[in-house]
Amino acid sequence: MKHNFGAGPCILPQNVFKEAASAVMDFNGLSILEVSHRHKDFVAVMDEAMDLVKKALNVPAGYSVAYLQGGATLGFTIAALNMMRDNKKAGYINTGTWATGAIKEAKKIGIDVNVLASSEDKNFSYIPKDYSIPDELDFVHFTSNNTIYGTQFHAIPKTNSPLICDMSSDIFSKEINVADFDLIYAGAQKNLGPAGATLYIVKDDVLGKSTSPFMPTYLDLKQQIEKESMLNTPPVFSIYVAMLNLRDLIANGGIAAIEAKNNAKAALLYQEIDSNPLFKGTVAKEDRSRMNATFLLEDESHQEIFDKMWKEAGVVGLPGHRSTGGYRASMYNALPLESVQVLVDVIKEFTKKNG
């Protein structure tokens, strides 16, 4: 039994893996991998995969859903391209790697980026809070959860400008109010499905209003949405598995239920880290991510012993990102509370022996 704390691509429900494997062998008589995306059986999958997003997140009328490719990295460009207006100015909140990447890509397509706030001064260990947002911005962009540093916005930025959010690593983990946003995008490979699909939720009103002189068809959300995610061959299998996963999410109580479970998992681990003299969290407590808990050993010379212990317990994916070191326990939707308990037990046992 493995306990997969990996940061993504990450654990999905075991029954989703089983159904996905089964469809690779037999999906209405063919492999899901050889079915035409234009076949009615796959069109039904695509429709359901889009509808379940709306159902899970209570997406209001006037919003559309699309599945594209390219991950959030291409999303940085797509978001900025589609939301560019006459001012060609936008506000970005820099909470680390992904937000920094989004800023870079916005500049590349000619947007005058106003970095409204940044937590770079403390190695992105907190979420900036006191900053003013000027008028005359085409949009404000933020990254809801930073997988590398382990920070998460627990309240959205207050602005009258259109709000864009890269929700790659916490979408479907907690309730959100979609109406607060003009555009949400998210790589699938955390709580939605396997790598290879990227989700967009967009207010219909914003479509087709870009002032960018450059707009390749693939990057134009208006055309993507008009074609119902079938502008060209979509990532069939990734979308099929996302559909299975969303079915599972809704069958198990939807976002409200999973949010409660996620809160319980995060509380269990952070409580141990906070009360344990051998470990320390790396992030301001009020800004801690409930998806990715980052922590360090107080005494790094203990690393070899600790690593041996969690590996023996079947824990995988615990090392921190290569840019930060330390540890990162990613606790996505499908990670059971029992796995967090296994990790906490290892920490306790390690502490008993080495404290």
Add this chain to the structure above:
Amino acid sequence: MKHNFGAGPCILPQNVFKEAASAVMDFNGLSILEVSHRHKDFVAVMDEAMDLVKKALNVPAGYSVAYLQGGATLGFTIAALNMMRDNKKAGYINTGTWATGAIKEAKKIGIDVNVLASSEDKNFSYIPKDYSIPDELDFVHFTSNNTIYGTQFHAIPKTNSPLICDMSSDIFSKEINVADFDLIYAGAQKNLGPAGATLYIVKDDVLGKSTSPFMPTYLDLKQQIEKESMLNTPPVFSIYVAMLNLRDLIANGGIAAIEAKNNAKAALLYQEIDSNPLFKGTVAKEDRSRMNATFLLEDESHQEIFDKMWKEAGVVGLPGHRSTGGYRASMYNALPLESVQVLVDVIKEFTKKNG
């Protein structure tokens, strides 16, 4: 037993489906869907998937391979963006839908497109041959095989300009000389693997020389290749299955062996169409595709009877593209000769009863 003549996503070898399904359940102790793309086990998969492309196609030194996302549709933009030079002029050969799409996307990014030749005058039923190619083009672009009309280039255009080819629907089906090209790109979902990955084979010399003022990082082949297809999370499962498929291809004699099989399949079907008074091919004989054979009933009132017969024989995916009607038998690498024989037998039986 189904005989899948679908145009793509399409049939892959049955043992590839089996291994893929198995890895969804267990890939070194985890599902392949939950493995980090940075884990050494997947890095090994990616490396092998790139190496096997080089091995299968005898890719010479000085060329690199990358897996991206977005299909050939995003490839239209990526190719033109990366190959744009000082002239900002390029020559395109228009052989139908995909070539037309490539032309549209090149224009969108500011390339002055010279349509060197087009077969639009006869509904794209042939490959243009007599045309001159002016100097001062940044590149020449063509689409090696048209899946919709059933045409295929059996010789490459003669030019001194850098040659770019969208090989989505015939790459790995026949021997090619990679050194003839500066850039090859191909959606995976024909002879390479499932939908969701897009292959690029590029001459290293051309990288980083674009004159486009617009170059998002994701679309920059130089950065994609420097990051070894790991600029961001790649489509893990699609690449894993492509690797399995390439292993299978090479284990069964490589391109030379599959080309002989493909030629035999195409010959069997075209011979029947040509000798049968109830059917007619739609394409100039010398330009027929060995991947997608398009044909019509001489008497359309027979359609219902014929459709019933091939469906009863287990044939699927035979209807022509929605823009052309008629029939299209796609005979990709993994389609067995036996399946083509089944179709030919149906045609013969239909002819005996209705001729």
